[in-house]
Amino acid sequence: MIQGIGVDTVDISRFERQLERxxxxxxxxxxxxxxxxxxxxxxxxxxxxxxxxxxxGGSHDLSWQDLEVPRTPKEAPTFTRTPALDRVLAGRGASTVHLSITHDGGVATAFVVIEGGTRFAAAESDGDDE
Known part of the structure; x- marks a missing residue:
């Protein structure tokens, strides 16, 4: 079952300016x-x-260092399963993180899908939100 989906796009030249500053x-x-x-x-x-x-749905006290995407030229990109990331995923009942990344035309984009056996409690609704 899909537990979460995330996407982000980075303007590479703006990112470069930030790193230079x-x-x-x-x-x-x-x-x-x-x-x-x-x-x-x-x-x-x-x-x-x-x-x-x-x-x-948030950082859950994960540091940037807890979220590593190693270079794997012959395999699909993935996150290194650090102890902190495993803790957060296990706490949500998540078992798999799918990652797709690309960079072209001056932008870099990534898509993440998190799967597991149960849905996030926050994603469930009792119907009173409407």
């Missing part, structure tokens, strides 16, 4: 394995992290 962002936003990647790849990873937070 605030160089410490590179080490704050990215793990050591991600930090040395090309600009467009880092923008796509930032979009992926933002999309995951949206799919989860």
């Amino acid at each position: 605030t160089p410490q962002l590179n080490t704050r936003l990215f793990t050591a394995r991600e930090a040395g990647l090309a600009l467009a790849s880092r923008a796509a990873r930032f979009a992926a992290k933002e999309a995951l937070i949206k799919a989860l």
